[in-house]
Amino acid sequence: MGKILKDLQRHLMTATSYMILFVVPGGIYFALSVMMNGKGAVPTEGIAAQLNQIGSAGLALFIPALGGYIAYSIAEKAGIGPGFIGAYLAREIGAGFIGGIIAGFIAGYVVEALKKIKLPTAYKAVGNIFLYPLLGTLASGGAIVFFLGKPIAAFMNWMTVSLNGMSGAAKTPLGLLLGAMIGVDMGGPINKVAATFAQTQVDTLPYLMGGVGAAIAVPPIGIGLATLLFKKKFSEDDRGSGTAAILMGCMGITEGAIPFATADVRLIPVYAIGSALSCMSGFLFGTLNHAPWGGLIVLPVCENRIGYVASILIGAVFVAVVTGLMKKDYVAEDDNQEVEDIELSFDDF
Known part of the structure; x- marks a missing residue:
């Protein structure tokens, strides 16, 4: 159980390190556009609106990136497409970052399981660029669209409303x-x-x-x-x-x-x-x-x-x-302490 939790944490931390590369520029440019607008609202014209467009792109991509790189951490290159697509669908449905995380793990583990199926040498390349992405996307996207997306979206909406309404x-x-x-x-x-x-x-x-x-x-x-x-x-x-x-x-x-x-x-x-x-x-x-x-x-x-x-x-x-x-006062160690001279003579033995 401990190993499973460690693996989940490792995959999530790997994806987070990639996700932050989308969140930071997206958030900074989004915030700058709001600041330039001077109204505490999203700008609709001028350079501020164009900066907002750049920032919004980063914020729109971080959930797909989160899911995609979770799948990449689990299944390597073949997991990226299914993870990105599943997490993108989670964002579109309104399941937010929780949906993106779940889609990424589904995609990663499904593709990892598919890669364990032995294929003839001539078909290995087909597996990496066709079979694994195709079935992995069906698993992650299907899970979000048909089963998990709406319940997670309802939970995310409830959480957002609850947090926003806190006194x-x-x-x-x-x-x-x-x-x-x-x-x-x-x-x-x-x-x-x-x-x-x-x-x-x-x-x-x-x-x-x-x-x-x-x-x-x-x-x-x-x-x-x-x-x-x-x-x-x-x-x-x-x-x-x-x-x-x-x-x-x-x-x-x-x-x-x-x-x-x-x-x-x-x-x-x-x-x-x-x-x-x-x-x-x-x-x-x-x-x-x-x-x-x-x-x-x-x-x-x-x-x-x-x-x-x-x-x-x-x-x-x-x-x-x-x-x-x-803390106690710092006491420096004296590396140059004088060593007491010891006189020895053969008469002592």
Whole structure:
């Protein structure tokens, strides 16, 4: 069972790494077009509308890419077409990224099973370009169109309406959960699940990235602040790394906090709590982030920027202060300690 779950996670993480290449440019250009419009709405004319068209293309393609590369991770090249087509159908029906994920896994495992059927050598090329894609597409596309698409679409619609209708109090546990997931493994699989969930909703529920985008920046900025505020607790090298971590946090790169956590695992729950506080604050402040990214770099495409910055500071200051209280003063190891001279003579033996 454990191996199965590991394999599922590996395939999903592989696909996510490809999907992000569609989400980021699509989301950034979509957000820029909305910002240029100046009305908080999708532009309909001028260069802003053309940028919106570019951004919308990226956002339209990320679900097919997600399904296609899940299938590619499982069945290699022969799985790409069935995965893309099945996930595209999931998007068209309204089954969203969940439908795309399911279509990708169906396509991948069906094609992988088909590849185990021994074909005569002369027909192997036909299998790769004809048989496997044809039957794989029928499996993934058929599953979405005939069976799974409408129930998943109904669930996605319910989830979107429910999340959009949440009041401040109801958003609190969601913000704490997503934020803790962001901070607990700093760019690892748990972090990626929470980030992907928010990123895939950026065009419909931008408040999710408002909180998650702030939480992403908290661990590196928080630990970097700790090295500046509590200098006696860190070596000179650590203080240099802390400055770099702040810059990485501003760029939305949580991984800048990893070196400190590997040196002191007690920081992991501190990061998780700080990110949870930040995400919850972003939700409660009503910040909107129209880019599928985090850190201060997305400020131009945020609404309620003061609230967004405040959310980051709340989490980062928590991390910095708790780290400072928790760690002892740094004591440098003296590599040049004087070795006491020992005089020996043969009379001693």
